[in-house]
Amino acid sequence: MPELPEVETTVRALREPLIGSTIVGVRSDWPRQIVTPDLPELQARIHGLHIQAINRRGKYLVFNLSGQETLIIHLKMSGHLAVTGADAPQSKHVHSVFSLADGRELRFRDTRKFGRIYLVTDPSEILGKLGPEPLSPEFTAETLRQRLAGRKRAIKPLLLDQTILAGIGNIYADESLFYAGLDPRRPADSLTPADLSRLHAAIQKVLKLGIAREGASIDLYVKPDGTKGDMQNAVAVFRRTGLPCYQCQTPITRIVLGGRSTHFCPHCQR
DNA sequence: ACCGGAGCCTGTTAGC
C-alpha cells in the first residue's frame, strides 16, 4: 500500500518515540517476513543495539543502529508500524515485534504478509539498485530524460520501476501523469523535452502534496497512530473511474496497463 | 535486454 509519502509520514512519526531507544529482542510468527539474516541470527545481532536515526529511501524505511548495523523494512502492500506498550491489545495481523529496553514494542502489522525485514551491515545490498530520490535536488527534468532514454515502453509502468525513480507507486504515478497532461500509454521515447519538464514538475508536486496531507488512506493505510491521512481527498484521477474530471468534466477512464489499474482523463491527458 | 504473466497473502467488494 504505502508509497513514498506514506513511508515518509511513517518515518516522521517513528522518530520521536524511537530514536535513542534500545532494541532488546525480536519475535515473529511469520519468519518468512525476515529476509536476512534468519530469525535466530537477527535476534542475536540486534540485541542491545540503539536506534540512532530513521530515514527513508524510496519506499524502504532505514533504521541506523549502533554497531554499524542497519535495519531495513519494506511495508509492501499492507504493512504498518507502530510503537505501543507491551500490554496494548495486538491485532492478529501483527507478525513481527521488536521489544525495546523500556518495555515498549515496535510492532509490524501486515495483513497480506508481503512486507519484508532486513538487517545488514551494508545497506547498498538492499538499496543499491534504486533510482534517484524524486524530491532530491539531484532529480531534475534532465535526470528524468536520461533515465528514460531509449525506453519504448509506456510511461506509466516505467514510473513504477524503482530502478528508474524510487518511491512512486500506483497512486502517485496516475496523479503525476494527470498533472503532466500525459496519456499513461505514451511510449517513453515519444515524450518531448516539454513533456518531460511537465512530468518532472508534476511528480514533485504530487509527492509533496501527499506528504503534506500525510498519505492517502484509500484502503488500509493509516498513520502509525492509527489515524487517517488526507491525500485521498485530494486525488484527481486515482480510483475516480466514471467520475467527472475536475478540469473538463469528462469521465475518468480506467484501463489495465502493465498489469496495474490505471486511471486517467482521456481529454486532458494526451 | 525487455516484457508480460504468475506468484506471494488476506480481506473486501462486486456480481450472479
Add this chain to the structure above:
DNA sequence: TGCTAACAGGCTCCGG
C-alpha cells in the same frame, strides 16, 4: 443470503 471471482497502493521470478 451465499457463493465465486475480481481486485487491492509492491515486487520478484520465470519464460518467451
